[in-house]
Amino acid sequence: MGIEPLVKSYSALRHETxxxxRGLRxxxxxxxxxxKLVHDGDHVAIGGCTVSRTPIAMVWALIRARKRDLVISRSITSTEGDLFFASEVSKHVITSWFTQGIVWGVSKVMRHHTENKLARFEEWSHMSIGLRYRAGAMGIPFMPSRTMLGSDVGKQVKDEIKVMDCPxxxxxxxxxxxxxxxxALIHVQRCDAFGNAQLDGLQFMDIDMAMAANKVILTTERIVSNDQIRRTPDRTRIPFFxxxxxxxxxxxxxxxxxYGLYEPFFTHLDHYAKISSQDPVKGPQQYLEEFYYGPKSWPDYLAKLGMDALLDASRRGRSVHND
Amino acid sequence: MTKHTKPSSTFTTSELLAVMASRLMTNGQVVFAGIGVPLLAATLAQRLFAPQLTILFEGGTIGPFIVPGELPPSTNEQRCTRRSNMVLPITDVLLLLQRGYVDIGFMGGAQIDRFGNLNSSFIGDAENPKIRLPGTGGGNDISSLTNMIVAMKHEKRRFVADVDFITSPGWLKGGGTRKDSGLPQGGMWRVVTDLAIMGFDDETRQMKVLGLHHGVTREQVQENTGFELKFDGKIETTAPPRADELAVLRELDPRALYTA
Structure with missing residues (x-):
């Protein structure tokens, strides 16, 4: 892969599309x-935010497929960022915040890789990441904005932004x-075989991301019929093409x-936080061996999480429908 | 209006922060709240005296009511959406700040300086940091676009003359530097700690103490601050947390996830 310009030329963008x-197939x-649709060196955008609607199954598949040199972008990066670094699938994450979650303290794995310069955490403000995807979704080369001025966050990415006087x-x-x-990797509650996707609850940056990307892989809790999608087209958020x-x-x-199906698996996440804090190298490696490389299949991975954990997360997940 | 009950003698630092910060809210405000103490403080105000206060979460929620005992681990889980009026994409909820619909941004802080700049990115030099912190999230956006309240523990290592890295802009180098840098709106308004409440001088934009918590001396605040503090002409003593305030906090966070 050669060095690509920061912003794709409009003719290249249109040509790729x-x-x-785009047929209904x-x-x-x-x-x-x-x-296999993801190539080494690709820029891969990850849907969801922190520990919500993260497309873990696809992250799991990319790590098992031993991809290399992916550039990852996401609104806020959690444990999947640790695992991308630890598995050496990515050495470059573009995001606004990078740690498992505020209740678990600062990620020791992120710290180990960035402080020892093994990998790069490129920090942008949250809104700036969102507006960058939105500009991409709109087919325009840039978006004007009023943040990151005056601060060192803007200075860190000064070669990639422009400051100008409004005309x-x-x-x-x-x-x-x-x-x-x-x-873009996006997980949804339901979609049809063509890729018409309906997602419940918080959308995060997923819609802009889908529109901006040159390819989208949807993972879904279940595939429904196209007839079912057509009964409630107002709920479709990502179009099949x-x-x-x-x-x-x-x-x-x-x-x-x-959202609406299962909450975070807190006990499991506590366990990951504990082993990765104790040893930011061996901890995630042990985790990857046990949960990523070891299982024979996705159902086998779920079995390793445990039936108790699945049921507990599901019970809590469905509680939003019980107000 | 506020029902005055007797002060309570035992409370944690986080409970003190949440109570003191809640008292800075006004009914009818739209508050962009972070997780932890900010959320607890805003909810406390909502319960006790500000029923028309609206909370916004960065994950995309407008006006949620948090279920006691089910505090969200970040601003992006389904727990953040309970009984809310609307859910939006992240970019659009942040754009409400830019458009001007938000009165107060409210968050915690790792390191703050005399001009109210916040650092949550690097301890030490950014090129060779001693500690890489999680970063801005929406902090830079919120503090660039609205008036800010920060709640944090008062420690010398957290209150420094100049932050190592400006993640979320306060008054930058003081005076008119914030406006000149292209940030004409908002700015650091109040810093709430376990010792005092601070504001900023209208001209110099330097941090100054406005109020001391019950039993706290000026010397004590200065000793725990890494730069010379200014003190306002009339320093008030805050009333200690009341039993009714603490009761609401303990109902919201019975397992002391954020109030330990």
Whole structure:
């Protein structure tokens, strides 16, 4: 891969889209088949936020497929970022916040990799990441914005942003470069075989991300019929022609949360936090061996999480429907 | 209005922070709240005297009511959406700040300086940090666009003359430097600690003590601060947390996840 310009040329962006098969076609496949759509060196955008609706099943498949040099972007990065670093699948994460979650303290794995310069955590403000995806989704090269000025966050990425005087008002504004990921991984509650996706609860940055990316892999709790989608088209958030793969992956965010279905697997996440804090090298390696490389299949991975944990997370997950 | 009950003598630092911060809220405000003490303080105000106060969460929620005992681990879980009015994409909830719908941004802090700049990115030099911290999240956006309250523990290592790295801008180098850098709106308004409540001088934008908590001396605050503090002309003594305030906090967080 050569060095690409920061912002993709409009003709390249349009050409890539033009050459994609946008017909109403079935695209159901396995996690392993979908992993083949991701190439070493790709920019991969990860849907969800922190421990919510993270496409863990696809992250799991990419780590098992031993991908290399992926550039990862996400609104906020949690345990999946640790595991991308620890597995050497990625050495470059673009995000606004990087740690398992505030209740577990600062990630020792993120610290180990960044402080020892083994990997890069490129920090942008949360809104700036969102506006970069949005510019990408809109097919424009940049988005003007009013944050990251005056602070050192803006200075850290000064080669990638522009500060200009607004041509209308003369005010100082920031221009954020559009982000058009090579591929976006998004987990939803339901979609059809064509990739019409309905997602419940918080959307995070997933819709912009799907529109901005050059490819989308959807994992879904269940595949429903196209007829069912057509009964409630107002609930469809991602249109099929942006989607390149549909994978049915029940509990596809475990041990993270999927709105309305299961909450985070807190005991499991406590366990991960404990072993990764005790040893930021051996801890995640042990975790990867046990939960990523070891299991024969996704159901085998879920079995390792344990029936008690699945039921407990599900019971809590469904509580939002019980007000 | 506030029902005055007798002060309570035993409370934790986090409970003190939440109570003192809650008293800075006004009914009818729209408050962009972080997790932990900010959420507890905003909810406490909502319960006791500000029923028209609206909480926004960075994950995309407008106006949730938190279920006691089910505090969210971040602003992005389904627990953040309970009985809310609306859920939005993250980018759009943050854009409400830019558009001007938010009165107060409210968060915790790792390190703060005399001009109210916050650091949550690097301890030490950014190129060779001693500690890489989790980063800005929405902190930079919130503090760039609205008036801020920060709640944190008062320690010398946290209150420094100049932060190692400005993650979330306060008044930058004081005076008009914030405005000149392209941030004409908002700014650091109040810093609430376990010792005192601080504001910022209208001209110099230097941090100054406005109030001391019950039993705290000026010397004590200065000893725990890494730069020379200014003191306002009339320093008030805050009333200690009341039993009714603590009762609400303990109902919200019965397992002391954020109030230990």
């Amino acid at each position: 033009l050459t994609r098969d 079935e695209k159901v496949m396995t996690l392993e088949e979908a992993a 209308f008002t003369g005010e100082k504004i920031v221009l954020l470069p559009a982000l058009n990921p090579d591929i 942006t989607v390149d793969a549909v994978v049915e992956a029940p509990f596809g965010c475990a041990p993270h949360e999927c």
